Amino acid sequence: MNTPSNLKYAKSDEWFDPASGKVGITDFAQSQLSDIVFVEIFVEEGEEVTAGKPIASVESVKASAEIYAPASGKVSKVNKNVVEKPELINSDPYGEAWMIQIEGGIAGDLMDAAAYEADSAARAH
């Protein structure tokens, strides 16, 4: 499982990059969901988001998941590329598959990489 140490993690499997403000879902989440076929991002550029509120929805061939904002702030960018190519979430969850960018985002209750690894390992089956 890939868990970059520069990112912060939510218990609901989103990552937040404090440096860039980008948000996405973790490698663990994509591996649990399997092949992702659909992404819908609810929020628009310029909109205020609150940590813990739904911002997107993803569907895989076998499951569906709601994605929650790991941080609060103003959405400066929405990644349209990932909406068009949902499979990016499987291939590059921390890179090309970022979903939104939050300007000056204030992180919610997030974990560091080590804590998230322990948490997700406990949930893995």
Place this chain on the structure above:
Amino acid sequence: MTFIPTSPAETEEMLKTVGVKSLDDLFDAVPKKHRFPKLNLPPALTEMEAAAHLSDMASSNENIREHLVSFLGAGAYNHFVPAVVDHMLRRGEFYTAYTPYQPEISQGTLQAVFEFQSLMANLTGMDVSNASHYDGATATAEAVSLAYAQYRGKRKRIVMSPALHPQYRDVIDTYTQGMGVETVGDEETNLTLSPESLIPYIDENTMLVIVQYPDFLGRIFDYKKIIDDAHAKGALVCVVANPTALLMLKTPGEMGADIVVGEAQPFGIPLWYGGPYLGFFTTKKSYVHKMAGRLVGETVDVRGQRSYVLTLTAREQHIKRERATSNICTNQGLLALAASIYMSALGKEGLKEVANLCYQKAHYAANELSKLKGFQLFSNEPFFHEFTLQCPKPASQVNQYLLEHNILGGYDLSADYPELKNHLLIAVTEMNSKEEIDSLVEALKEM
């Protein structure tokens, strides 16, 4: 074997959750004397006696196969169903209580559903069709659910034509209870207005515009203008279409419709005293994730052979739970199969011939009827196989008179449109011979 749905502990827990002490308390709203009324039933009959009794009661029904000539439509149409439809439908491989969805054992069923989807998408001019709905009315209501989900509840207005089937509008009202949406447009009582008169109702808060094609009064309009206007304001447009008419008309897809739904009963399904019928639902590819119902896709198996499988199921309620756009996770499998067999048996040319016969006979009937003193067509707009006839007397009286002549007249429009007190909606299909049409004209001439 007794079926026990819940254990005493579960019952206890549920009672606690709703906040009542006992089951008796739960049913407190039902007065005691009405809970277990004495039914005063006659003595039990033997099976033989019961069969005779039921058959006797059934014989008091008049039906259009043996007793009556019918010109009644209004959403359900009397068409010829070739024997091959029933024959194929009742084959053991298809005839099951429930559609089996496991691809390992159900390739035939899945392929049949896929064929149905392909035929319907082709007919409506849309990208994708689901595996069907219960009937035309619920399919239309599902269009509302799609639009509501598309705007995530942010748009609250539905604009409906007053010439949308009144029962479909009722079902939409039922579906939208508690959603906090408003329906406007259909309260208009001047039914001579063009569809463009709906345009002022369409605003930036409108999620969906619903029109019917041909409309409930039988008229055919080109909805391009209203569709363009709705799109300019960001709203979706649903066209409720008659599938037989689509064989002859420009498709709603060509007009730019986002969703095309309707009742597919005319395709191989008898009238059956009102059901079960078959709703179809087609849309553009971009809305497929918001579409309700089952969806069969074509793929290849591990050996590279063509095969069929349910697809995009994660959008459905059994997986997506409360976040799904609809609580429908099923389809009208057997009747969708009937429609597919019907379409395949008649073929492209045969289907067009049915449509043409309906059109020609309806126009002959309209022409002859409008020559009668006191009768005239309500509208000069083009029509397909159904038209609104203004009569010199209330429609109910005309129908009663026709019934005495063994003719099931048209649909009495006054119940839904008080302003159309003397108006009958007359449907003519390939089942009506020239003699039958002439007998209707003759009867009304002597009225």
